[in-house]
Amino acid sequence: MSANTKNLRNVVLLGHSDSGKTTLIETMLYEGGAIKRRGSVEGQNTVSDNTDLEHEKGKTLFSHQMFVNWRNNKINVIDTPGFDDFIGEVVSSLKVADTAIIVLNAANGVEVGTELVWEYVEKYQTPAIFVINQMDHPKADFDKTLEQAKERFGTKLLPIQYPYNSGENFNSIIDALRMVMYVFPADGGKPEKKQIPDSEIDRVNEMHNALVEIAAENEEGLMEKYFEEGYLSEEELAKGITIALAKQQFFPVFVTSGLKDMGSGRLMGFLDDIAPSPAERPARKLENGDEVSYNSDDKTTIFIYKTISEPQVGIISYFKVLSGTLKPGDELVNAENGETERISQLFVAVGKDRIPVNELVAGDLGVTVKLKFARSNHTLNLKGLDRKVRPMEFPESRIRKAIYTDAAADMEKLVTALHKIQEEDPTLKVEQSSELKQTILHGQGQLHLDLVKERLQDDFGVKMNFAEPRISYRETITGNADANYRHKKQSGGNGQFGEIHMRVENFYDGMEEPTGFNIRQKETEDLPWGGKLSFYWCIVGGTIDNRYIGAIKKGIMQQMSEGPLTGSRCQNIRVIIYDGKMHSVDSNDISFQLAAAGAFKEAFHQAKPQLLEPMYSVEILCPDEDTGDVMGDLQTRRAIISGMDSEGHYQKILADVPLAELHDYGSTLRSITGGRAKFTMKFADYQLVPSNVQQDLIKKHAQLEEA
Numbered sequence: 001m002s003a004n005t006k007n008l009r010n011v012v013l014l015g016h017s018d019s020g021k022t023t024l025i026e027t028m029l030y031e032g033g034a035i036k037r038r039g040s041v042e043g044q045n046t047v048s049d050n051t052d053l054e055h056e057k058g059k060t061l062f063s064h065q066m067f068v069n070w071r072n073n074k075i076n077v078i079d080t081p082g083f084d085d086f087i088g089e090v091v092s093s094l095k096v097a098d099t100a101i102i103v104l105n106a107a108n109g110v111e112v113g114t115e116l117v118w119e120y121v122e123k124y125q126t127p128a129i130f131v132i133n134q135m136d137h138p139k140a141d142f143d144k145t146l147e148q149a150k151e152r153f154g155t156k157l158l159p160i161q162y163p164y165n166s167g168e169n170f171n172s173i174i175d176a177l178r179m180v181m182y183v184f185p186a187d188g189g190k191p192e193k194k195q196i197p198d199s200e201i202d203r204v205n206e207m208h209n210a211l212v213e214i215a216a217e218n219e220e221g222l223m224e225k226y227f228e229e230g231y232l233s234e235e236e237l238a239k240g241i242t243i244a245l246a247k248q249q250f251f252p253v254f255v256t257s258g259l260k261d262m263g264s265g266r267l268m269g270f271l272d273d274i275a276p277s278p279a280e281r282p283a284r285k286l287e288n289g290d291e292v293s294y295n296s297d298d299k300t301t302i303f304i305y306k307t308i309s310e311p312q313v314g315i316i317s318y319f320k321v322l323s324g325t326l327k328p329g330d331e332l333v334n335a336e337n338g339e340t341e342r343i344s345q346l347f348v349a350v351g352k353d354r355i356p357v358n359e360l361v362a363g364d365l366g367v368t369v370k371l372k373f374a375r376s377n378h379t380l381n382l383k384g385l386d387r388k389v390r391p392m393e394f395p396e397s398r399i400r401k402a403i404y405t406d407a408a409a410d411m412e413k414l415v416t417a418l419h420k421i422q423e424e425d426p427t428l429k430v431e432q433s434s435e436l437k438q439t440i441l442h443g444q445g446q447l448h449l450d451l452v453k454e455r456l457q458d459d460f461g462v463k464m465n466f467a468e469p470r471i472s473y474r475e476t477i478t479g480n481a482d483a484n485y486r487h488k489k490q491s492g493g494n495g496q497f498g499e500i501h502m503r504v505e506n507f508y509d510g511m512e513e514p515t516g517f518n519i520r521q522k523e524t525e526d527l528p529w530g531g532k533l534s535f536y537w538c539i540v541g542g543t544i545d546n547r548y549i550g551a552i553k554k555g556i557m558q559q560m561s562e563g564p565l566t567g568s569r570c571q572n573i574r575v576i577i578y579d580g581k582m583h584s585v586d587s588n589d590i591s592f593q594l595a596a597a598g599a600f601k602e603a604f605h606q607a608k609p610q611l612l613e614p615m616y617s618v619e620i621l622c623p624d625e626d627t628g629d630v631m632g633d634l635q636t637r638r639a640i641i642s643g644m645d646s647e648g649h650y651q652k653i654l655a656d657v658p659l660a661e662l663h664d665y666g667s668t669l670r671s672i673t674g675g676r677a678k679f680t681m682k683f684a685d686y687q688l689v690p691s692n693v694q695q696d697l698i699k700k701h702a703q704l705e706e707a
Contacts, residue, residue, distance in 0.1 A: 005279045005294050005363040009075040009271050010320070012093045014121070015103035016113030017082030017675070020133040022048045022060055024103060024258030025079050027188075031265045032068030032075070034350065038261070047351035048079040053454060061451060063089040063306065065318055065349040065365055070272045076365045084116050084678050085445035088394050088427035092305045092376065094120050095392050096320040096365060099245075099275045100128040101267075106140035106166070106255075110148040110648065112621060112678045118153060127245045127276055129252050131267065135163050136170040136257040146253060152648035158210050159253040160270070161263070164200070173255055173263055174200055176207035177234050177241075177270075188261030214250050215240030238273055246276040278363025284322055287388045292323050296361040299382045300324030300332065303389045307376050308424050311459070317371050318349070322389070324382065326366070327359045332380035335388040339373035341380060375423050394427045397442035398681055399666050401449055402467040404439070410462060415439065417460040421452060428452065435529065435569065436470040445666045471660045473697070474531065474612040474686050475563035475570045480505040481606035484579070485599035487591050498591035500544075500552065501579035502599040504607050507534045507572045514538075517578050521549070530686075531571020533560065538578040544592070545582065551589035552577060555596030564601045565609055565694075566701040571686075575600065611694045612686040613658050617642075620653040620669070622677035627651045629672045637661035638690075656684060 013021045026046050030038045039045035044055040048064045060081045067076045078093040080086075094100065100121050102114060121128050130153075132145050142163050150157050164172035164181060173182045174196055181200075182191035196204055212232055216223040219240030226232050244250050254270070256263035283291035284303075292301055306318040330343045347354035347367040360366040374380060377391045405411050418430045418441070429442035443449045449466070456462045482503045489496040505514070513519065514536065521537035533556070537549055544552075560570035580595075618639070622630050630653060634641065638661050643654040657665075662681065669677050689697070 005296055005361055006277045007073045008277050008361075008363045009073055009275050010078075010096060010098040010278065010363070010365060011075060011101055011271060011275065012078040012080060012090075012097035012099075013101045013103060014080055014090060014094075014114075014117040015082055016105065016108075016111035017059060018108075019082060019103040019105045019111070019113075020258045021079055021082065021103050022046055024131070024133055024256060024264060025066070025077055027256075027258050027261045027264040028077065028268055029066065029068050029350075030261070031268055032070045034066070034068040050352040052458075053451065059083065061086060062308075063093045064351055065367070066351050067348055067365075068268075070268050073272050073277075074364075075268070075271055078365075080117075082113050083445070083447055084113060085443070085448035085451075087116065087120075087444055088425055089306075090117055091120055091392055091394055092426075094124050094126055096303070096305045097126060098278055098281050098363075099271070100126045102128055102130050104130060104132050104145055104149060105137075106132050106134045106142060106145055107137040109141070109145045110152050112623075112650070112676050115152065115621060115647075115650065116678055125248060125282075127248055127251075129245075129254065129267075129270070129275070130157060131254045131256055133256050133258055135166045135255050135262070136168060136260050138168050140166045140170065142166055142255060148649060149253070152650075153251070156249065157251045157253055158214065159207060160211065161253070161255050161266070162203075162207075163255050164197070170257055170260070171262065173266070174204060175266065176204045177211055177237065179204065179208060179231065182263075182266065184260070184262045188257070190265070191262070211237060211241065214244045217249070218243035218247075234273065242274050242276060242280070245274060246280050285390055287390050288386070290387070292387055294362040295323050296325050298323040298362070299385055300326055300330060301379065301381045301385060301387050302326060302332065304371075304374055304376055304378045304380070305392070306424075307374075309420060309459075314370050315375075317368050317374060319366055319368070319380075321360050321362050321364050321366065322387075323362050325359050325361050331383070333383050333385075334374055335379040335381055335386075336377075337373055340383075341371045341374055343368050345369055376426060392426070395444070395680065396682055397427070397429055397444060398679065399445055399449065400440050400442050400469050402436075402438040402469040403441050403464050404467060405465065406463060411439070413460075414456065414462045414464055417456055417462050418452070420460075421455060425452075433472075435472055438467075438469060440469050446664070468663055472529075472614060473566060473568040473689070474529075475565050475568050475604075476531070476572050476610055476612060477504060477506050477604060477607035478610050479608035481603045483599045483603035483606065485595050485602060486581075487595040487598060488586075489591075490586075495583075495586040496588065496591040496594075497581075497583040497586035498548075498588075498593075498595035499581040500577060500592065500595045500599045502596070502603055503576040503578065504600065504603040505574040505576070506607075507532055507574040511574075514574070514576055517576060521546075527560070527569075527571055529561075529569045529571070533557070533571075534574040536574065536576040538576055539580065543582070544577075544580045548582070548587070548589065548592040551593045552596040555593035556600050558593070559597040559600045559604075564604045565611060566697050568611070570604070571612075573604075611689040611697060613660060613689045613693075615656050615684045615687050616659055616662060616681045617684045618655050618657050618662070618665075618679055618681045620655070620677060620679040621647065621650050622653070622669075622673050624649055624651055626673045626677065627653070630669065630677065633668060633672060637665075657681075658687075 064079045181194045184191045215237040278294040283293040301322040302319045304319045379389045431440040484501040486499040517538040524534040563570040639655040639657040645652045
């Protein structure tokens with residue numbers, strides 16, 4: 001089962017949902033003899049979509065690793081979800097792939113899911129092959145889809161094939177690399193090779209010339225031979241094309257019908273002959289700047305790209321061998337935490353099935369079980385090696401929900417279960433917010449969080465409910481005001497006494513020093529929640545001892561942590577303590593702490609208080625025809641449009657939107673565009689809340705305080 005590094009191909013299938021990736025993979029496995037019979041998504045019996053949740057949804061929700069032996073090579077294939085809610089599965093799979101197959105739906109053209117994965121293909125500099133699938137669809141349009149792909153992904157896309165006919169009668173593919181026409185039987189499978197029709201010769205020759213030029217850039221003598229003979233075989237072109245593909249100098253385009261098993265065998269042959277092996281890919285960059293090459297004779301290093309938890313088994317780890325040869329019984333040290341792990345069992349995966357193997361060489365993908373301390377993004381080395389792979393970077397979350405349980409006693413169980421799921425899914429984030437007094441779940445979209453909810457119920461027996469999360473507003477002042485406050489309490493024995501005279505002002509960097517005060521001490525500190533507090537001690541004549549400065553600051557900070565308007569945290573305020581009184585017996589820390597809080601609250605209310613709200617920079621990519629509806633929806637969300645640009649047949653909209661208006665935005669956008677749009681959001685800054693919104697928030701807070 002083990003293979004030489006040069007005889008390995010690691011391929012990941014990417015594309016928008018419903019592009020037909022899972023069906024295409026099923027056909028590839030069938031063509032390679034890995035399975036005896038092709039399953040179907042509808043029949044819930046494909047190798048890839050093998051979980052109950054995927055059967056229920058009829059969609060790929062997780063990445064799945066499998067392999068097929070083709071001639072002399074082992075081709076590892078990873079299927080990935082098409083929904084951008086599960087982009088983490090795409091990122092982790094691309095991390096270990098050496099070639100990406102980007103599947104396009106011939107009827108729908110380039111869709112937003114394709115746009116999303118392309119960003120990561122470029123980021124990882126992964127060689128890519130485009131496959132225009134579903135050529136048997138009644139609305140299949142090869143030329144239009146190719147044109148859209150070139151508009152979006154550039155002129156490096158070169159078709160190797162095109163359909164001689166398409167639609168419901170699709171059965172013929174013209175191949176410009178092999179200069180032949182494949183004609184398939186009605187039920188697909190092995191085609192008959194025929195001469196290219198005279199009507200197509202000019203088009204095919206033009207395509208062949210383009211491939212020759214690409215190959216000739218990397219292989220001397222090819223162009224001269226071509227001019228002499230007028231034609232080059234795939235074998236003659238192979239070396240130059242392999243180098244060109246590995247360097248991302250071009251992206252070949254194939255056509256298939258995964259459903260009818262037409263073209264997938266030719267695709268597999270191209271992967272076998274042309275796609276780069278790990279040995280032909282650049283060395284892996286390490287965190288310290290060093291590199292590690294795919295060398296089976298080197299010492300062993302593996303990188304874990306995915307972990308899942310399975311009942312009765314525990315943690316299952318999916319990895320790539322970066323160097324050396326891994327065998328059962330090997331002991332490796334985790335570069336993340338220093339823990340030693342013993343590789344007790346070694347497997348290769350075919351969907352949910354795991355096949356035991358005796359070794360895996362550099363470049364291969366494998367599976368092991370029951371590692372105690374290793375998780376996704378961890379590097380494991382033979383003892384003595386100092387290697388740590390640069391970690392995968394996942395996108396910011398785009399949705400947040402407050403979560404709770406029906407029974408308060410179940411909350412701890414819920415959070416524990418969520419942390420276990422989070423270990424498998426780095427795009428999920430669990431936040432226990434002391435500020436909002438809520439537990440917040442961050443994810444990539446509603447579908448993402450709904451899936452987590454179902455897993456909690458099925459795997460952990462915990463029921464989770466969603467609620468709208470509170471917003472972390474901030475309070476500040478736009479003017480200045482003076483206040484004095486006396487705290488006095490007498491209850492037998494020593495009492496409590498403290499009086500403070502205070503001025504509060506709006507603070508900003510570079511502001512002038514206050515006038516009319518004898519400044520004895522000053523400090524400006526960054527607040528834990530953002531913004532600043534500038535504190536001035538201007539007491540003269542000993543009206544308040546310096547020993548009470550700490551207590552006074554503490555009282556101010558306590559009041560700032562739960563602001564006077566809505567209980568939100570305060571920021572960017574200058575406080576000047578300029579007078580007061582103390583008592584030789586009754587004054588103490590608590591007295592001045594309470595006096596400072598009272599003075600701050602009174603002064604704050606008089607200094608033109610203002611609420612601030614978190615603003616997010618939102619980037620939306622949507623089809624041209626949906627732009628008006630998307631813009632109209634943004635206007636209802638108090639959005640400020642900051643820019644627009646065209647990207648192919650998509651519009652990119654840039655906007656600044658209050659977080660309070662982004663609740664359920666992903667679901668709304670999907671509804672408006674039929675799932676053909678995507679968006680990202682990132683915190684920008686805090687901005688003033690409109691006065692009508694501020695009044696509503698203050699009123700709601702007052703009602704809650706009274707309740």
